[in-house]
Amino acid sequence: MSEVNASDTxxxxxxxxxxxxxxxxxxxxxxxIEVELAFFDPESAxxxxxxxxxxxxxKNTTNAEYDGDFVRNEPTSEMLEVGSxxxxxxxxxxxxxxxxKKIVCLTQKAxxxxxxxxxxxxxxxxxxxxxxxxxxxxxRYQAFFAPPRKDMxxxxxxxxxxxxxxxSISYRSPGHLLENVRRLYCLAPFLFMITDNAAPxxxxxxxxxxxxxxxxxxxxxxxxxxxxxxxAKTGDDYIHGHGDHVINNPLFVYYDEHGKLIxxxxxxxxxxxxxxxxxxxxxxxxxxxxxxxxxxIKIAALKDENNQVVNHRYEARMFGVGLHQHQTxxxxxxxxxxxxxxxxxxxxxxARSGLNQMQxxxxxxxxxxxxxxxxxxxxxxxxxPYGNTTMLAFAQKFATLIENSTYLEGxxxxxxxxxxxxHTGCTDSKVNALLFNTLExxxxxxxxxxxxxxxxxxxxxxxxxxxxxxxxx
Numbered sequence: 237m238s239e240v241n242a243s244d245t246x247x248x249x250x251x252x253x254x255x256x257x258x259x260x261x262x263x264x265x266x267x268x269i270e271v272e273l274a275f276f277d278p279e280s281a282x283x284x285x286x287x288x289x290x291x292x293x294x295k296n297t298t299n300a301e302y303d304g305d306f307v308r309n310e311p312t313s314e315m316l317e318v319g320s321x322x323x324x325x326x327x328x329x330x331x332x333x334x335x336x337k338k339i340v341c342l343t344q345k346a347x348x349x350x351x352x353x354x355x356x357x358x359x360x361x362x363x364x365x366x367x368x369x370x371x372x373x374x375x376r377y378q379a380f381f382a383p384p385r386k387d388m389x390x391x392x393x394x395x396x397x398x399x400x401x402x403x404s405i406s407y408r409s410p411g412h413l414l415e416n417v418r419r420l421y422c423l424a425p426f427l428f429m430i431t432d433n434a435a436p437x438x439x440x441x442x443x444x445x446x447x448x449x450x451x452x453x454x455x456x457x458x459x460x461x462x463x464x465x466x467x468a469k470t471g472d473d474y475i476h477g478h479g480d481h482v483i484n485n486p487l488f489v490y491y492d493e494h495g496k497l498i499x500x501x502x503x504x505x506x507x508x509x510x511x512x513x514x515x516x517x518x519x520x521x522x523x524x525x526x527x528x529x530x531x532x533i534k535i536a537a538l539k540d541e542n543n544q545v546v547n548h549r550y551e552a553r554m555f556g557v558g559l560h561q562h563q564t565x566x567x568x569x570x571x572x573x574x575x576x577x578x579x580x581x582x583x584x585x586x587a588r589s590g591l592n593q594m595q596x597x598x599x600x601x602x603x604x605x606x607x608x609x610x611x612x613x614x615x616x617x618x619x620x621p622y623g624n625t626t627m628l629a630f631a632q633k634f635a636t637l638i639e640n641s642t643y644l645e646g647x648x649x650x651x652x653x654x655x656x657x658x659h660t661g662c663t664d665s666k667v668n669a670l671l672f673n674t675l676e677x678x679x680x681x682x683x684x685x686x687x688x689x690x691x692x693x694x695x696x697x698x699x700x701x702x703x704x705x706x707x708x709x
Contacts, residue, residue, distance in 0.1 A: 239376065239543070240491075240520055240523045240524045240527055240537075240543075241519075241520060241523070241539075241542075241543040241544060241545070242491050242495035242496075242497075242520050243495050243520065244518060244519035244520045244523070244544070245493075245518050245519070245520065246518060246519040247515075247517055247518065248508075248517055248518065248519055248521075248522045249517065250479065250483070251475070251476060251478075251479025251480075251482070251483070254519065254522065254545070255475070257537070257545050257546060257547055257548055258410065258475045258535075258547075258548050259409070259410070259547065260406075260407050260408050260409040260410060260412060260413065260547070260548075261406045261407070261408060261538075261547055262408055262409070263408070264324075264406070265324065265325065265405065265406050265407060265408045265412075265573070265574070266322040266323055266324055266405070266406045267322065267323065267324075267325070267328070267331060267403065267404065267405050267406075267566065267569065267570045267573070267574075268319070268320045268321065268322035268323070268331065268403070268404050269319075269320045269331065269335055269401060269402065269403050269404070269562055269565065269566045270317050270318065270319050270320070270401065270402045270404070271317065271318045271320075271335065271339060271401050271557060271562045272310060272315055272316075272317050272399040272400055272401070272402075272557060273315065273316055273317070273318065273339070273342065273343075273353055273354070273399070273557065274286075274314050274315050274353070274354040274357075274358065274359050274399055275290075275294065275314060275315075275316070275346050275351040275352065275353055275354065276314065276351065276352060276354060276359060276682070277350060277351060277352075278350075278352045278682075278683045278684075279350060282361070283359070283361065283679060283682060283683060285312075285313065285314030285359060285362060285366070285367060285370065286313055286314045286315075286346070286351055287313055287370060288313040288370050288372060288373065290313075290346075290349055290351060291309070291313045291314075291316065291372065293345075293349055294307075294316060294342065294345050294346045294349065294351065295307045295308075295309065295316055297345045297348075298338075298341050298342045298345045301341055301345070302338070302341065306318060306319045306320075306338055307319075307338070307342055309372045309374055309377070310372075310377075310395070311371055311372060311377040311380065311381050311392075311395050311396060312367045312368060312370055312371060312372065312381075312395070312396045313367075313370035313371075313372055314359060314362075314367060314370070315399060316342060318335065318338045318339055318342055319338075320334050320335040320338070321334045322404070322406070325570065325573075325574035328566060328567060328570055328647065329646075329647070329650075331566060332562075332563050332566060332650065332693075335562055335563075335566075336693055339562075339690070340690075340691070343687060343690065347687070352687060353687060353690065354682065355558075355681065355682055355685050355689075356433060356434060356435045356558075356668065356678070356682065357398075357399045357400070357432075357433040357434055357448075357556045357557035357558055357561075358397060358398060358399055358434055358435070358447065360434070360435040360437040360438075360440070360675065360678050360679070360682075361437070361440045361675060361678075361679055362397075362439070362440070363397075363439040363440060364389075364392060364393035364396045364397050364439060367396035367397065368381060368383065368384065368392055368396050371383075375497055376497065379489045379497045379499045380392075380395075380488075380489065381395070381396075385488060385499075385501070385502040386502040386503075387502050387503055388488065388502075390451075390454030391454050391455060393439075393451055393454065394451040394452060394454050394455065397438070397439060397447070397451055398447065398448045398451050398452070399557050400448065400553055400554070400555055400556065400557060401431070401555035401556070401557055401561050401562050401565045402534075402551050402552065402553045402555070403551070403552045403555065403565045403566050403568075403569035403570070404536070404549045404550070404551045404552075405549060405550055405552075405569060405570070405573045406538055406547065406548075406549045407548075407549065407550055407573075409471065410470065410471025410472050410474070410475055411470065411471040412471070412573075413471050413474065413475070413535075413550060414468060414470065414471040414473075414474045415471075415579075415593075416550065416572060416573050416579075417465065417474065417533045417550055418465055418468075418593050418596065418599075419572060419579065419582065419583065419586070419593065420532075420533045420550075420552050420569070420572065421461050421465055421532065421533060421599075421603065422586050422591045422593060422599065422603060423572075423582070423586070424461075424532050424533070424554050424607070425603075425606040425607050425609070425610035425622065425627070426606075426610075426622060426627055426630060426631070426634075427552075427554045427555060427565075427568065428446055428448065428449055428554045428555075428556075428610055429446065429610050429613070429617065429618060429620075429627060429663060429665075430564075430618070430631065430654070430657050430658065430663055431554075431555045431556040431558075431561045431564055431565060431663075431664075432446055432448070432556045432663055432664065432665040433556045433557060433558030433559075433561060433664040433665055433668070433697070434446070434447045434448070434556070434665050434668065435665075435668050435669075435672055435678045436615075436665075436668060436669040436672070436673065436678075437675050437678060438450065440675065442675075444613070444614050444615045444669075445611055445612045445613055445614065446610055446611050446612075446613065446665075448554075448556070449607070449610060449611035450611060452530075452532070453611075455530050457486075458485060458486070458528065458529050458530055458531070459529075459530045459531055459532070460531060460532060460607075461531065461532065461603065461604075461607075462477065462478070462481060462531050463600075464477030464478070464480075464481070465596070465599075466596050466597055466599055466600050467596070467597065468596070475535075478535050481529060482508065482522060482525045482526045482529065483507065483508045483509050483522075483525070484507050484508070484509055485507060485508065485525045485526075485528065485529055486505040486506075486507055487500075487505065487506045487507055487508070487511075487521075487524075487525060487528070488500050488504075488505060489524075489528075490506060490511060490516065490521055490524065491516070491518070491520045491521055491524060492516065493515070493516065495520070507525070508521055508522055508525045519545075523537055523545055530553070531553075532552075532553055532554050533550055533551065533552050533553065533554075534550065534551040534553055535548055535549075535550055535551075536548065536549055536550075536551050537549075552565070552569045556664070556665070558664050558696075558697070559653070559664070559689065559690060559692070559693060559695045559696060559697070559700065560650075560653035560654070560693050560694065560695060560696050561664075562693070563650050563653075563693050563694075564653060564654045567644065567647065567650060567651065567654070568654070571638075571641060571643055571644060574643065575641055575642075575643035575644075577641075577642075578637060578638075578641045578643060581637045581640075582634070582637060585630070585633055585634065585637065586623075589622060589623035589624060589625045589630055590602050590623030590624035590625070591603065591606075591623050602623050602624075605621065606621070606622050606623060606627075609621050609622070609627075610627070615669065617661065617663055617665065617666040617669075618631055618661040618663065618666075619661065628661045631657070631658040631659075631661065632658060632659060634658055635654075635655050635658035635659055638651060638654065638655060638658075639655065649694045650693075650694055652694050652695075652696075652699070653694065653695060653696035653699070654696075656696055656698050656699060657696055657698065660698060662696075662697070662698040662705075663697075664696055664697035664698075667697035667698055667701055667705065668697065670705065670708060671701060671704060671705075671708075
């Protein structure tokens with residue numbers, strides 16, 4: 237969750253007062269990635285999550301190593317987020333190398349205090365209640381979740397239980413924004429599935445769907461797919477639809493005239509629109525209302541060194557966490573943004589699969605069906621409907637487009653996990669379900685696995701466990 241400048245008291249009447257911050261960055265478009273990692277104590281009887289005190293040590297010693305603040309907090313103590321450098325379209329390898337070095341540094345610093353990175357993207361035996369016992373002592377997170385309001389329990393569960401990778405693109409123009417966001421929404425069920433690395437458990441109980449998608453439904457109108465993606469004819473239309481969404485977004489927390497966060501009691505809501513009555517329709521509250529919209533492709537602020545919003549980016553948030561997922565997520569999102577020929581071919585493939593972006597009003601029904609099929613796959617993984625085809629058939633054709641992209645030449649090793657998953661249908665979560673079909677077996681592996689496996693991000697679970705999988709046949 238991003239912070240806002242609590243002292244920006246400019247009055248905002250509509251998005252038009254800040255419309256310049258949505259203009260795009262022109263030729264200076266960049267990509268970057270954030271990776272959420274969960275840590276636990278392998279020597280404890282119940283694989284106890286990283287504590288608040290341990291979190292501070294791991295974060296501070298890692299940031300001191302790099303003389304920066306690339307390791308950031310999330311709401312609960314078991315999780316830390318690694319942020320990459322942001323670089324241009326020709327610098328994907330630089331971004332990946334930077335991210336990998338930072339991940340290694342953090343995991344090594346955590347290991348020095350007896351902690352281990354979760355192999356799975358979540359802690360499969362821990363409930364939201366377990367994790368929310370340790371909300372970080374940061375004003376924003378304390379106001380949100382310490383403790384959660386009764387009517388915010390499900391949202392709090394999402395932010396504590398689920399971990400993800402998020403890829404940001406500082407878009408070139410409003411048109412560039414819309415074409416990429418709409419394309420990413422059409423691909424979202426597929427991207428959720430091919431990067432999932434959950435164990436087949438949710439909060440300690442057997443679960444045969446997509447855990448992250450399941451918890452995201454709690455976000456309701458502030459998450460998922462915003463309806464104006466189906467009606468926007470231009471990038472400006474989409475931005476104004478987003479502005480209306482921000483202004484009417486139900487708020488349970490807001491900033492008062494002194495820059496202090498005010499938390500409303502359970503069952504009570506306000507909005508940026510309603511805050512006008514108190515004269516609190518400030519830039520601070522506008523950008524705060526924007527920051528607590530969490531759709532699967534988020535519009536988020538770009539800030540200068542003084543924490544002032546100077547532009548915006550889009551953030552693809554549907555990627556799981558594991559061996560390769562941060563690289564896979566970056567390569568996919570950046571190629572869609574920066575390789576026009578690849579994007580064109582993906583659009584043709586989507587249209588042939590029943591998701592025709594040239595007719596956006598026709599997208600809602602098939603996209604909702606695809607989301608539902610992925611979320612509730614019931615152990616079928618890629619063998620679920622996707623438009624007028626199956627996700628596996630789509631994946632195999634998608635892999636051919638990846639292999640033909642000239643933009644990705646020289647990155648064959650990094651693309652290996654993605655192509656393996658697309659060709660075989662063996663997502664990391666499918667492999668996890670095959671190998672760890674009891675909670676005890678998942679936790680035994682979690683406790684005993686050798687973290688050295690993470691030194692090679694060009695592996696997926698299928699290649700890592702190929703020998704064990706052959707024994708199952």
